[in-house]
Amino acid sequence: GEDVEQSLFLSVREGDSSVINCTYTDSSSTYLYWYKQEPGAGLQLLTYIFSNMDMKQDQRLTVLLNKKDKHLSLRIADTQTGDSAIYFCADFSGNNRKLIWGLGTSLAVNP
């Protein structure tokens, strides 16, 4: 079946940029999502990108998509302690209209 992979942990210093990477295998991907989960809370949509786009910028967030390599990244500029959370990459497959989730990357921001 289709798969989404992410590294499990990332540690950065406050004020630095964070880059969270994700790879996927689905050839019929239509939307690719980044969700954020703060401790003890549910997931919330952070941003998304259409599969026919290369880049999307939204304030401190930049999403880059390399369709050839099926690689997605989320860059958070000027990372703050409030950005400490788990970040999930998810691929919406156009074939079966299912969301395929990565295991999540736990981002720790150190002061």
Place this chain on the structure above:
Amino acid sequence: NAGVTQTPKFQVLKTGQSMTLQCAQDMNHEYMSWYRQDPGMGLRLIHYSVGAGITDQGEVPNGYNVSRSTTEDFPLRLLSAAPSQTSVYFCASGASGYTGELFFGEGSRLTVL
């Protein structure tokens, strides 16, 4: 708008007991789903519904039942709880023409002894 509301937030059960996790949304969303989240396993889809009266199985449906009698509500029933069902459960909803954008509840933490 309250969004997606789950109750209870915490529950402890004994093996073999039954219970229902409630989920309600006030956004008139057609799509609703239940996930469980376990350490190292990520999010796994239990059941989902694309509208009132329609439900379908996700990747881990065994031991769980659902129904969707109204657009707003999507309860998850555990008929005979097992320790393997100890988990955090999330209800999530999506608008008509669902394309992966989900709105999540705050979660229900269930412990089965």
